[in-house]
Amino acid sequence: MPEQTSSVEAEEGEAGGFVTGLARGIAGALFLALPMLMTMEMWYLGFYIARERLLLLLLVNIPLLVLLAHRIGFEETFTWREAFRDATIAYGIGILTSAVVLAALGIVGRDMPASEIAGKLALQSVPASIGAMLARSQLGQGTGQDDDERETPYHTELLLMATGALFVSLNIAPTEEIMVLAYKMTAWHAMAVILLSIGLMHGFVYAVSFIGGHELQPETPWWHAFVRFTLPGYIVALSVSLFALWIFESFGDSSATEMLHSLIVLGFPASLGAAAARLIL
Incomplete structure (x- = not known):
């Protein structure tokens, strides 16, 4: 009983x-x-x-x-x-x-x-x-x-980053501001945004001690996480951004340069979303 x-x-x-x-x-x-x-x-x-x-x-x-x-x-x-x-x-x-x-x-x-x-x-x-x-x-x-x-498998880490990037992209991709910013950008602006996106993405996860952040072992070289997670994560964020812009038909009649710039613009918040996913998931 x-x-x-x-x-x-x-x-x-x-x-x-x-x-x-x-x-x-x-x-x-x-x-x-x-x-x-x-x-x-x-x-x-x-x-x-x-x-x-x-x-x-x-x-x-x-x-x-x-x-x-x-x-x-x-x-x-x-x-x-x-x-x-x-x-x-x-x-x-x-x-x-x-x-x-x-x-x-x-x-x-x-x-x-x-x-x-x-x-x-x-x-x-x-x-x-x-x-x-x-x-x-x-x-x-x-x-x-x-x-x-x-223990999180590597492919799962990438999928989690894709989820975070998609969630943030859905907030921003439909807006007209993406194309306006892309039109106003120069090549130097685009390069600065790329470097800023990658730097913040890496720093949020490994450098500023957020809850859920990752710490590198003393014997691990600094570039290991950068090459293994940050750069692939940024590529994932750009891929998700491209998908979101295509889904929402944001490109329209834009030139190739404007399309590339719009991808870089949306990749900035998407990369932060990918980094946040590694922190909270």
């Missing part, structure tokens, strides 16, 4: 923890995705963005959510099946949160075509779902497992 009672209490504790995780997920979706939910460019993109590009963005987001769920899901996961379940729930939270906020703000309504409503909700659900998944690391109190001691 005592064993049965303890089993019931354990199940209730797990259920309560999962419900708490869902509540944190909703809070994370609101806190981290609200700037995009209240951005005019994102509203219009939901109307005119090419549906095949939007579908590609939704599909790309799935493995990133699964990875985040496996690492910092609503509850501790032990299998990829559980991680996929949490990723699906995060997507659902993203859609629900986006629908409630956009409806409350009058951005979507019954007088709109179903395709426009679906486009706006689908687009906003990507950052909202990432925000929901990030809630545990940012709003939670931990799970009893020291994540800092968890």
Whole structure:
């Protein structure tokens, strides 16, 4: 009888923890995705963005959510099946949160075509779902497992950096300021932004002792982390920036130079997002 009672209490504790995780997920979706939910460019993109590009963005987001769920899901996961379940729930939270906020703000309504409503909700659900998944690391109190001691494979580090870069890029890529800055930049400005991006990206993780930062062993040469993580991380950030600019059809009729400059401009915040992902995930 005592064993049965303890089993019931354990199940209730797990259920309560999962419900708490869902509540944190909703809070994370609101806190981290609200700037995009209240951005005019994102509203219009939901109307005119090419549906095949939007579908590609939704599909790309799935493995990133699964990875985040496996690492910092609503509850501790032990299998990829559980991680996929949490990723699906995060997507659902993203859609629900986006629908409630956009409806409350009058951005979507019954007088709109179903395709426009679906486009706006689908687009906003990507950052909202990432925000929901990030809630545990940012709003939670931990799970009893020291994540800092968890060994992270190299490819997982790169994917985590891609997730951080994508989340930040989604905030900025739809805005016109990217192309305005790209038009005003010279080659010297572009080079300065590249050096600044790489320097800050490396410094945030290895030099300024942020919580979650990485310390090099005394016997490790200084260039090891720079070559192994910082430079590949910057390439990942640029790749994600290129993907975001293409998804949002930001290039238009721009020249090759302006396209390159816009990539460098967006790569600056994207690289910081990639560095932040290594700190908080």
